[in-house]
Amino acid sequence: MDIFAFPPIMAILDAAYGALTGLSALLEPFTGAAAAASAVILVTLFVRALLIPVGISQAKAEQSRAKLAPKLRALQKRHKKNPERLQRETMQLYKDENTSPLAGCLPVLAQAPVVGILYTLFLRTDIAGHPNELLTHDLFGASLGTSLVHMLTAGPFSLATLLVYAALIAIMIVVAEITRRVFRPTPVDDSPMSSPTMLRMMSALHYLTAVFAVFVPLAAGLYLTITVTWTLAQRVILRRRYPLPVSAG
Template identity: 75%
Template sequence: MDPFAFPPLAALLNAAYGALAGLSTALEPLAGAAAAAMAVVLVTLLVRALLIPVGVSQAKAEQTRARLAPKLRELQRRYKKNPERLQRETMALYRSENTSPFAGMLPVLAQAPVIGILYTLFLRPDIAGHPNELLTHDLLGAPLGTSFVSAVLDGTAGAATLLVWAGLLALMIVVAEVTRRVFRPAPLDDSPLNSPGMLRVVAAMHYLTAVFAVLVPLAAAVYLAVTVVWTLVQRMLLRRRFPLPDAVSPGAGSVR
């Protein structure tokens, strides 16, 4: 079943198409053939700018969690043989501080509808009964409506397509590696999260965006690339504004 056959969603998709196509047309004198890609970049920047208050809240929550780390270690020491009690006490501690261990997921969830609409706009051959002109656009010769996996499997991945995708994926991987190194979470004593297997899983999660990007149209991948760069820069700036306790203590090392 096509969810966009539902009239309200169809109207939303058509409105998004009109806005993006109009922005692309306005940018053509400046960006030429890459006008649609530039429009996606501007939409990304607008979305992330609107989410700045969410990022600030996330940074405050991260600072609070770091401050609670000694209490969490004490709870783990006290209730390590009683997992159910440990879970209850941990959640009670978070509630008492008006925060949550899942606060960092909000920016990702807030962007999901935008990514879904971009994915659909560059996937459907027609929008509201008229041809989808966005599919005629490209970025430096790479079609905006084609995913990396589709281009490779269909044999349509030319040199331009491969170079554009290589650049985007390299950018996302570099950002993921910097994020992994700079924002490594503080370890908790005797925590299952400190096991080698779990640490590998946590490290690998930083690269999920690059994995997901190869499955979506290039336009959506451009959105993902811009947003991960924004996220890294924003987190670095907010970490300076809301430093973690160990980053401001005497003799502390570099910010993690």
């Protein structure tokens, strides 16, 4: 069964296809062959602008969690022999302070549908029964509908695709390294989340976007690159507006 033939999903894809092709047509006199890529960039910036309030809420929640660190350490010491009690008390503390340990997941979840739609639009040869003209567009000679993994494993080989992907992945890795260094998690004594293994795993997660990008069409990879760059810039600005306590820095 083709899930994309399901009428509601087909309607969403067709509407997104019409909007993106229409935007590409408007941009073509200014950007030429890169019109579709430019449209993807504008869509990305629009989505990120819509999510600015979410980013502000995230920064506030991060500030609140940092302020809670001493109380969390006290709970760890008081209930370290009773994990169930510790979990209940920890969640109650977050509830009392009107924050959540999972607040940082919201921007990722909010963007998932957009990434999914872009992935599908630049993957399928037809959308709602008509040919997918988006697949004819490229960025500096690299097809927007080709993933790096597909190009390397199934061909045909394209030097342009390799170079464009290399540039995007390099940007994502640099952004991930800056993010890892600047926004280190606040350790909590005796917490499993503060163990060396867990901290290494959390650091590695910063590079997950770059790994994921090699498997998706170039258009989705472009979206991810702009997203992580925007996110870093936004977090730097909001950290200045909502600084963490000195002891948590």
